[in-house]
Amino acid sequence: MQKKKLTITSGEGNLEDHQITMSNGEKATITAFRNPNTGAVTSTGAGWNYNPGKVNWKPDLSRYDKDIAKLF
Numbered sequence: 083m084q085k086k087k088l089t090i091t092s093g094e095g096n097l098e099d100h101q102i103t104m105s106n107g108e109k110a111t112i113t114a115f116r117n118p119n120t121g122a123v124t125s126t127g128a129g130w131n132y133n134p135g136k137v138n139w140k141p142d143l144s145r146y147d148k149d150i151a152k153l154f
Contacts, residue, residue, distance in 0.1 A: 093115075097114070098116060099111050099112070099113055100112050102128065111128075112126050112128055112130075112131055113125065113126050113131035114126075
């Protein structure tokens with residue numbers, strides 16, 4: 083980042099949820115990113131607006147101390 087003189091900024095406020103109608107007639111929510119510099123909108127396809135790692139990750143609680151595992 084430093085070599086290319088790029089600046090890290092927050093993406094807060096640049097994501098928008100939109101309702102679309104899919105080809106089978108069902109409604110779906112998609113997430114779109116609005117570029118704050120250009121206003122251009124880039125969106126995901128239906129079904130891609132979640133974090134699959136967060137949804138599917140399950141820790142092996144047997145590897146942790148009992149008191150810590152209880153907190154999960």
